[in-house]
Structure formats: C-alpha cells, structure tokens
Amino acid sequence: MTDYSFLNATLNNDEGAYLVPQGYADKIINNIQQMDQSLGLLKPWPMTTLVENVPLLSAASTASYTSAEGSAKANTKPTFGQMTLTCQELAAVVVVTERLLMSTNIKGLMSVIQEDLTKAFAKVKVQTLFGYANDGTFTNDLTDDAVSTVAYGDNDDLLADGSELLSKLEVLGYFENLVWVTHPAVRRKFRDLRDDNGQLILQPGTANAPETLFNYPIKYSTYFSKVGSPAAYEMFLCDWSKIVEGQMQQLMFAKSKDATITLSDDTEVNLFQKNMVAIKAWLYHSFGVADLNAVGKLTGL
Numbered sequence: 131m132t133d134y135s136f137l138n139a140t141l142n143n144d145e146g147a148y149l150v151p152q153g154y155a156d157k158i159i160n161n162i163q164q165m166d167q168s169l170g171l172l173k174p175w176p177m178t179t180l181v182e183n184v185p186l187l188s189a190a191s192t193a194s195y196t197s198a199e200g201s202a203k204a205n206t207k208p209t210f211g212q213m214t215l216t217c218q219e220l221a222a223v224v225v226v227t228e229r230l231l232m233s234t235n236i237k238g239l240m241s242v243i244q245e246d247l248t249k250a251f252a253k254v255k256v257q258t259l260f261g262y263a264n265d266g267t268f269t270n271d272l273t274d275d276a277v278s279t280v281a282y283g284d285n286d287d288l289l290a291d292g293s294e295l296l297s298k299l300e301v302l303g304y305f306e307n308l309v310w311v312t313h314p315a316v317r318r319k320f321r322d323l324r325d326d327n328g329q330l331i332l333q334p335g336t337a338n339a340p341e342t343l344f345n346y347p348i349k350y351s352t353y354f355s356k357v358g359s360p361a362a363y364e365m366f367l368c369d370w371s372k373i374v375e376g377q378m379q380q381l382m383f384a385k386s387k388d389a390t391i392t393l394s395d396d397t398e399v400n401l402f403q404k405n406m407v408a409i410k411a412w413l414y415h416s417f418g419v420a421d422l423n424a425v426g427k428l429t430g431l
Contacts, residue, residue: 155381158244159413165252167349168259168311171370175215177378177416183212184374186420213418215376218267221412222250225391228405247411253353259373259417260366262355270419272366272373273357278302278426282362288431289323289331295367295428296344302423304369309347312365313354316431362430369424376416384410 163169175184194204224246257263261271278298285291299308320343323331332348335341341348346367356362386408391399401408419425 161248162251168351172375177376180217186211215416217414256353268417276425276427282430307369307371313363314350365428367426372421372424374418378414
C-alpha cells in the first residue's frame with residue numbers, strides 16, 4: 131500500500147506510473163497555462179534534463195566608425211553569462227469515487243479529473259512564481275526580488291503611483307514587453323480614474339485585445355494573495371520576456387484503489403474502505419528571471 135501526500139508525493143514505474151500519451155499531455159499542460167492569465171506571459175524554455183544552463187548576453191557587441199579607409203577596426207567582445215534552471219517536481223492527487231470513474235481508459239480518466247488537476251497546478255505555479263507560497267523553491271520569486279517598488283500612497287494619488295512605477299521601468303530601458311498583472315479585485319481602484327482630458331486610465335478591453343493601463347496590457351490572476359499589514363494586493367509591471375519557465379513536456383500519472391491518502395488538511399482517506407480511487411499526476415518545471423531589473427511592483431492595493 132502506498133501513501134500519497136497532496137502536492138508532495140512520489141511514485142516510480144514499479145508502482146503503476148505511466149506516461150500520458152503526448153497529445154493528452156500537451157493538452158493538459160496547455161490548459162494549465164491558459165487557466166491563469168499570468169502564466170501565459172512567461173517565456174517557455176523547453177528542457178530535456180532536470181538542470182540546464184541558459185546562456186544570457188550580459189554585454190552586447192559594440193560598433194564604431196573607422197577614422198579612414200583601411201584603418202584598423204575597433205575590437206569588440208560580447209560578454210556572456212548564464213541562468214541555471216532547475217526543475218522541481220509538481221504533483222497533485224485527485225480523489226474520485228469508483229462509481230464515477232467507471233473506466234480506466236486514459237481519455238475517460240482525463241475528462242473526469244482534468245479541471246481539478248489544471249486548477250491545482252495553475253494555482254501553485256502562480257503562487258510560487260509571485261512568492262505567495264513555496265518560498266525558496268526556485269532562486270527568485272517576483273514579490274521578494276522586484277527591483278523597482280512603489281507603495282500605494284507614496285505620491286499624490288494612485289494614478290501618480292502607477293505612473294512612477296512605469297517611469298522606473300522605462301528609465302531602465304524596459305518599455306516594449308511590459309504587461310501589468312494583479313488580482314481582479316484591484317480593477318475597482320482604477321475603474322473610475324481619468325486623465326486631464328477625461329479619458330479613462332483603465333481602457334476597456336475588446337474581443338481581440340485586453341484591457342490596458344497607461345497604454346500597456348493588464349492581466350489578472352485570482353490566485354494572488356494579500357500580503358503586508360494591513361493585508362493588500364500587489365500589482366506587478368514586468369518585461370515578461372525576461373521571466374522564463376523551463377518546461378519538460380512529460381506528464382506522469384499513477385492510480386491506486388488501496389492507498390490511504392493524506393489530504394492537504396491532514397485528513398486521512400482510506401480508498402479501499404470508501405470505494406474511491408486516487409489519481410496522482412506530476413510533472414517537472416522551473417522558473418527563472420533573466421534580469422531582475424525588468425520586475426517592478428506597486429504594493430498596498
């Protein structure tokens with residue numbers, strides 16, 4: 131009999147684990163990324179091993195004019211660094227009744243657990259990336275390591291606070307790939323703000339484009355947590371091309387009817403006694419920030 135722990139379980143192939151067919155694995159992984167708007171902003175980096183070094187250009191090449199035809203050309207030497215991506219195991223256990231799960235067919239199995247599974251993965255990914263849970267799992271998280279920070283009330287009003295944060299990123303040279311991300315509850319703070327010409331600061335979205343704030347897209351995540359005292363939400367402004375998710379495109383499953391499951395609230399469930407089935411899914415992924423200067427946040431919202 132195997133014991134599982136929610137979000138902290140391991141199995142090997144001798145215990146019934148198997149790879150999900152690639153088509154279904156890709157579908158679930160894509161669904162996880164689409165479950166939350168912030169995850170879709172990350173730059174994907176396909177990985178074939180658990181640890182990979184990603185090359186980074188630290189200092190670019192330079193060019194200069196020559197003083198005369200045939201004169202010596204100035205030397206240039208780019209400088210390279212690297213960012214290490216280390217995959218961690220992310221797992222979820224979904225418990226269903228045998229009556230509900232009438233078939234062991236993979237396709238049928240997916241239809242039963244897919245929604246709960248994708249929500250579980252999406253939530254823990256978002257909360258780990260932004261630093262609200264699993265602190266220290268990866269080298270950086272955005273709330274702890276944001277270089278540019280503005281607190282609500284630092285300036286005359288919220289409009290000025292947001293403008294200051296935007297200016298901090300622009301001064302550092304970031305303006306092409308900037309996107310705001312926050313909890314949807316923060317929308318009410320910006321909804322009625324207008325510029326000197328009476329135009330809304332929070333521009334409504336359309337069928338083909340998201341809402342914008344200061345002409346930059348704004349995305350939302352319901353998985354944000356309130357932090358600080360008094361507890362309040364944060365709003366991030368980042369160049370998301372600098373924030374990488376290492377992905378190993380492998381999704382594993384294991385199934386048991388005999389285990390005793392320990393749930394996240396420490397409740398134990400005996401599957402045999404309850405006529406239930408536990409399905410564990412796990413994958414490997416990593417987060418990395420190529421340039422922390424590209425990360426800013428507005429706090430206290």
